[in-house]
Structures are given as structure tokens and as C-alpha cells.
Amino acid sequence: MTVPHPSARLLARYAHDAAAPPGGAPAGALPGGALAGDEVWAVEAHLESCAECRARLAAVVGERAPAVAALVDAVWAELEPLAATIVPAPRRPRWARRLATWMTPAMLSWLVMTALVTPLAVVAHEMAGGGRVAPVLVLAPVLPVLGVAASWARGLDPAYELVAGTPRAGLELVLRRTAAMLAVLVPVLLAAGWVTGVMAAQWLLPCLAFTTGTLVLGGLIGMTRAAVALVTVWAAVIVAPILALSRLPSVLEPGVLPVWGGLFVLGAAVVITRKHAYTLLGVHR
Amino acid sequence: MTRAVGAAEVAPTPYAWEIRAEGLKVRAGRRMAVDGLDLSLGTGVHGLLGPNGAGKTTLIRALATVLRPADGTLELLGVPAGGQAGRRELRRRIGYLPQDFGYYKRFTVREFVEYMAWLKEMPAKEIPAAVQHAVERVGLADRADHRMRTLSGGMVRRAGVAQAIVNDPRILLLDEPTVGLDPAQRLRFRELLQSLGAGSCVIVSTHLVEDVAAACTDVVLIAGGELVFQGTPARLAGAGTPDHPGDTPMERGYSALLSRSEQGGGAW
Incomplete structure (x- = not known):
């Protein structure tokens, strides 16, 4: 008109x-x-x-x-x-303002940790003459748990109460922050997996399953507790067998991969059906 | 000169009260911190008074829709706050300053308020002007481009008020906003409150009875999660007698009403 x-x-x-x-x-x-x-x-x-x-x-x-x-x-x-x-107010470049809508400044420490720990683990592994279990398989499930915690847990994200009360809180913010985290994590792990010669699906599916697992559990009992619980699970089913038996834990055998894929899909479905839980303060506990 | 008035500004409101609670119960942890509260609030500045642990913060959190009511009805701007439908639209019209609010220390004041405006889903075109206006209203214009970690406690709290008012909310919830302000800033803040209360429903929780006397059109006194008194500051002052503890009429009225409610609770 x-x-x-x-x-x-x-x-x-x-x-x-x-x-x-x-x-x-x-x-x-x-x-x-x-x-x-x-x-x-x-x-x-x-x-x-x-x-x-x-x-x-x-x-x-x-x-x-x-x-x-x-x-x-x-x-x-x-x-x-x-x-x-009058000097115009110094403005952050556009990309920096965009970035803040995807990732909280609180996630910076997680970012640095991820970017350092993974290459270091690969280097150590190669220097030791290539052990039995590639480091990418060990790290892939636990790094996203810490990433989710860094963007939601009350102790790590100081602005949690301000964020919780806004209209954008909820599924949209969950998806944004999770996607941003995976956008950093997956390339780093991909490079590490390529160096050590590990099939991508073997680490990617547990990684995604632990990501949605943290979100589902976080929606029920709060992100901090969910992260603690899943780090414990990781230590029990992945780290402990490696330390005890010095071989690939049975849960990471290629035959178990469909189970990880199923857990990921199930988790994603639960996150979407329970999306309203993420608008409440309890999620940040 | 006549100002052009938009249709949205003259649209009739489809509700009688901005905030209406009936038999409201809200849990804080295991405790029922708000226990059967009946409350109706319209436009104006409402001072929320009560002793520590009276349920002020829990009530404000429920009004900010970050806690789900355990029982009873709570309607904000005519929308049921417990339900999921319409919550997003409702939140766009609410401003909320939590009691101990965290913030990202690396952000400047402007970036902080801009980020909150983005979270409140304001149109991107309106954000820069709205942020500047909010920062000016709280008197932080000269500090707008300083990082949050360089600010004093009172300035941080004013930055918090700026983010709460940036979306021009119909319901404004301020939990202990005067903590950390010096006396001169408190006076300025009362003026700001009065101007905000002209068009919206402002709820200010506070310990300081004199803040209420100076800036509020209405006092809400709660104790033990229940409403003890609602009325004008003058009526609160009138409730006390010289025998009651307190230095000012308001304080005497406050302690008179509280002791009355405690006796009631003890006798039955």
C-alpha cells in the first residue's frame, strides 16, 4: 500500500x-x-x-x-x-554484539579450556606413541556437559536471574547457546579425531547424547546438578573402564553407536516437549 | 503543538487490575513462602514492606513469572501468569530488577542494557534510542561507556534499574532497588519512581519505611506470606500509636500492624 x-x-x-x-x-x-x-x-x-x-x-x-x-x-x-x-560513543563492532546473542561472556573460560585441552591431549597421546584409546573419545562426552553448565548454571552464569525473566529465555535461548557451543566444539573435536584417525560418528554421537542429556536433566533438577550427575556418569562408564582395563570401554564400541543416536533423538524430543521448563528460575539451580 | 496519538496508546485495557492475585501460594525451596495472598494492584507506585523472610522476594519472582505459583490464581495484565500461553508476550511488558542481580563485568553499561533489550525482544531499530533514554533516566549517561566492573555499588544498581525500564514496562518489579544508594541518590530515585508510577504499575520491595512514605502511592505490608495491610502511606502511619516502637509515625504504624498480625497468628 x-x-x-x-x-x-x-x-x-x-x-x-x-x-x-x-x-x-x-x-x-x-x-x-x-x-x-x-x-x-x-x-x-x-x-x-x-x-x-x-x-x-x-x-x-x-x-x-x-x-x-x-x-x-x-x-x-x-x-x-x-x-x-561531541565524540560518538565507542561502539563494539557488529560481530561482537552479534556474538553476545549466541554466547554469554561467561562461556569464554569454557571456550579457552576446550581449545587448549583437546590439542594438548592429542599431542600428549601422540608423544606417548599412540595409546589404545584416542583422547577425542574420552573428551567428546564431557566437554559439552561443561559447556552447557557454563551457559546455564547459576554459579557460572552471573546474569542468570535477569536472563530467566526475559521473553527470549526458553527454548530459543537454549537452542542458540547449545548451537553456539557445538559450533566451537565439533570443529575442534573433528580436527583431533582426524589427527588420531577416529571415525567421526564414534565420538559425535556420544557428544550429542551427553549434550541433550544435560539439557533434559537440567530441565528437571537444575543445570548444576545435571552437570555434576553427567560428569559422574562419564567418569563411571568411560574413564573408569579405560583406567582399569586400558582398552576401549564397551559403551564406545561401534555396535553401541545406535544406542547413543537413539539417546540423542530421545533427549532432543524431551527438550522440545518440556520447553516451558527452561523459562523458570529452577533450571539455573 | 498537538502530538499525534497512536492507536496502541488509546486502546482500552482489557483488565481491571495490572496485578490480581487470589489465594496465591508460591514455594521457595520446600517452604511455602507466599501462602494464600490476595492482592489487587493498579497503576501507581506500590511499596512492598515486610520483615525478612516475609516472602517479598518470592512474591516478586512469581510476579516476574520466573517462579510458577503452587496454588491460587495470579493474573498479570489480564493474563494468567501460571499458564504457558501468552507468557512470552506478557514478559515483554514486564521489567524486573532482582535483589542480587549478576551481570557480565566485561560489558559496558550500554552493552549491558542493550543485551537486556535484545533479550526482551525489542525491535532492533528501537534499541539504541531506548537504551540511551533508560541510561539517562537513571543518571548514568556520563558512565554509559564505562565497563560494569568499574562502577560503584549504587551505579550498578542504577544500571539494573535502567535495564528494567528499557522496554517501557507496564509492570515494573524492583526488589530492594535503594540498597547501596547514597541519600542524594535515594532522593533522585524517589523522583524517578514517581514519574514511572504515573503510567505503569510499579512494585518496590524495601526495608526502608521512609522510602515508602516519600515515593509510594500505596503500601502493601506482608508477613508470613500473607497480606497484613494495604492502603495509603497515611493510613499506615495512622495505624500506630506513640506506644509502638519506631522513630517516625510510619515506623510506628509498621510495627503496630506487624505486632497485631503476630498476635493473631499466635492466638489461633
């Missing part, structure tokens, strides 16, 4: 009336008398949203309302030297 712009005559009349003394007849009256109230409203409502018509009005103000034009010029004359001295 195209908006009808006020005619040049209407704008001239508007500028003319504005210059008139209140209550008095405009000096040097235009034919047709003053604008009616509804016309003034309509013109003003349009002017508020149309820069083009404001420019047209500015052009006629000079001839129709010299008093107004003189006032505006006087104000500008005083403002201009001031305006020159």
Missing part, C-alpha cells in the same frame, strides 16, 4: 498555522482559514514517520513561518559548536 503524502498546499498551511500566535488569526491569512484539528493530527502523524515530507516541510518553513525558521537557525547556531566537540 502506498501512503498518500500531504499536498504541498497542506504542508504550507501547516507551516503557516504553526507560525501564528496561539488563538490569534495567522498573519497574512491564506485562503481557506486555519487547518482543522483532524487535519493537523493527520499531517503530524504522517510527518513523524516520513523523512521525505519533513524535508518538504523544512523547505516551506523558511517562507511561510520566518519566526520558526529564525528560531531553528538560532538553536542550530548554538548547537553546532557543541556538536563538533
Whole structure:
């Protein structure tokens, strides 16, 4: 729909009336008398949203309302030297502001840890002559648990109560922060897996299953407790067998992979059906 | 000159009270911190008074929709707060300052308020102007580009108020906003409260009876999770007698009403 712009005559009349003394007849009256109230409203409502018509009005103000034009010029004359001295507020670059909508500053420490621990583990593993279990298999399930905790747990995300009360809290924020975390984690693990020659599915599926597992459990008992519980599970079913038996734990055998995939899908479904739980304060416990 | 008025501004409100609670019960941990509260609040500044542990913070959290009521009805702007439908739209019209609110220390004041405005789903085009306006209203314009960690306690709290008012809320919930403000800032803050209360429903929880006397149109006194008194500050002052403890009429009224409710609770 195209908006009808006020005619040049209407704008001239508007500028003319504005210059008139209140209550008095405009000096040097235009034919047709003053604008009616509804016309003034309509013109003003349009002017508020149309820069083009404001420019047209500015052009006629000079001839129709010299008093107004003189006032505006006087104000500008005083403002201009001031305006020159005002330095615009330093703004963070656009990408930095965008980034904050995906990742909380609290996740920075997790980011640094992930980016350091994984390559170090790979280097140590290679220097030891290539052990029996690739480090990427050990780290893949626990890093997302810590990442989810870093973005939600009360102790790690200081702004949790402010965030919890906002309309964006809930499934959207859960998906954003989780996606951002995985966007960092998966490439790092992919590189580590490639160096040590591990099939991607073998670490990716447990990684995703632990991610949704933390979110599901977090929605029920709070993210801090969920993270503690899942780190314990990780230690019991993955770390302990490796330390005790020095071989690949049976839960990471290729035959078990469909189970991890199933857990991931199930977890994602539960997160979506229970999405309202993530708008409450209890999630951050 | 006449100002153009939009349709949204003159639309009739479909509710009688901004906040209406009936038999409201809210749990804080295992304890029922708000226990059968009946309350109706319209526009204006409402001072929420009560001793420690009276359920003020729990009530404000329930009003901010971050705690789900255990029982009873709670309607905010005509929308049931316990339900999930419409909660997102409702939250866009609420401003909330928690008691001990955390923030990201690396953010500047402007970035902090901008981030909160984004979380409140304000249109991206409106955010810079709304942020500047909010920061100016709390008197932090000269500190807008300083990092949060460099601010004093009172300034942090004012930054918190700025994020609460950035979306021009219909319901504004401030939990202990005057903590850490010096006397001059408290006076300025009372003026800000009065201007905010002209068009919206402001709830200020506080320990300081004199804040209520100066800035509130209405006092809500709760104890043990129940409503003890609701009325004007003058009526609160009128409830006390010189025999009751306190230095000002307001304080005497406060202690008179509280001792009355405690006796009632003890006798039955």
C-alpha cells in the first residue's frame, strides 16, 4: 500500500498555522482559514514517520513561518559548536554484539579450556606413541556437559536471574547457546579425531547424547546438578573402564553407536516437549 | 503543538487490575513462602514492606513469572501468569530488577542494557534510542561507556534499574532497588519512581519505611506470606500509636500492624 503524502498546499498551511500566535488569526491569512484539528493530527502523524515530507516541510518553513525558521537557525547556531566537540560513543563492532546473542561472556573460560585441552591431549597421546584409546573419545562426552553448565548454571552464569525473566529465555535461548557451543566444539573435536584417525560418528554421537542429556536433566533438577550427575556418569562408564582395563570401554564400541543416536533423538524430543521448563528460575539451580 | 496519538496508546485495557492475585501460594525451596495472598494492584507506585523472610522476594519472582505459583490464581495484565500461553508476550511488558542481580563485568553499561533489550525482544531499530533514554533516566549517561566492573555499588544498581525500564514496562518489579544508594541518590530515585508510577504499575520491595512514605502511592505490608495491610502511606502511619516502637509515625504504624498480625497468628 502506498501512503498518500500531504499536498504541498497542506504542508504550507501547516507551516503557516504553526507560525501564528496561539488563538490569534495567522498573519497574512491564506485562503481557506486555519487547518482543522483532524487535519493537523493527520499531517503530524504522517510527518513523524516520513523523512521525505519533513524535508518538504523544512523547505516551506523558511517562507511561510520566518519566526520558526529564525528560531531553528538560532538553536542550530548554538548547537553546532557543541556538536563538533561531541565524540560518538565507542561502539563494539557488529560481530561482537552479534556474538553476545549466541554466547554469554561467561562461556569464554569454557571456550579457552576446550581449545587448549583437546590439542594438548592429542599431542600428549601422540608423544606417548599412540595409546589404545584416542583422547577425542574420552573428551567428546564431557566437554559439552561443561559447556552447557557454563551457559546455564547459576554459579557460572552471573546474569542468570535477569536472563530467566526475559521473553527470549526458553527454548530459543537454549537452542542458540547449545548451537553456539557445538559450533566451537565439533570443529575442534573433528580436527583431533582426524589427527588420531577416529571415525567421526564414534565420538559425535556420544557428544550429542551427553549434550541433550544435560539439557533434559537440567530441565528437571537444575543445570548444576545435571552437570555434576553427567560428569559422574562419564567418569563411571568411560574413564573408569579405560583406567582399569586400558582398552576401549564397551559403551564406545561401534555396535553401541545406535544406542547413543537413539539417546540423542530421545533427549532432543524431551527438550522440545518440556520447553516451558527452561523459562523458570529452577533450571539455573 | 498537538502530538499525534497512536492507536496502541488509546486502546482500552482489557483488565481491571495490572496485578490480581487470589489465594496465591508460591514455594521457595520446600517452604511455602507466599501462602494464600490476595492482592489487587493498579497503576501507581506500590511499596512492598515486610520483615525478612516475609516472602517479598518470592512474591516478586512469581510476579516476574520466573517462579510458577503452587496454588491460587495470579493474573498479570489480564493474563494468567501460571499458564504457558501468552507468557512470552506478557514478559515483554514486564521489567524486573532482582535483589542480587549478576551481570557480565566485561560489558559496558550500554552493552549491558542493550543485551537486556535484545533479550526482551525489542525491535532492533528501537534499541539504541531506548537504551540511551533508560541510561539517562537513571543518571548514568556520563558512565554509559564505562565497563560494569568499574562502577560503584549504587551505579550498578542504577544500571539494573535502567535495564528494567528499557522496554517501557507496564509492570515494573524492583526488589530492594535503594540498597547501596547514597541519600542524594535515594532522593533522585524517589523522583524517578514517581514519574514511572504515573503510567505503569510499579512494585518496590524495601526495608526502608521512609522510602515508602516519600515515593509510594500505596503500601502493601506482608508477613508470613500473607497480606497484613494495604492502603495509603497515611493510613499506615495512622495505624500506630506513640506506644509502638519506631522513630517516625510510619515506623510506628509498621510495627503496630506487624505486632497485631503476630498476635493473631499466635492466638489461633
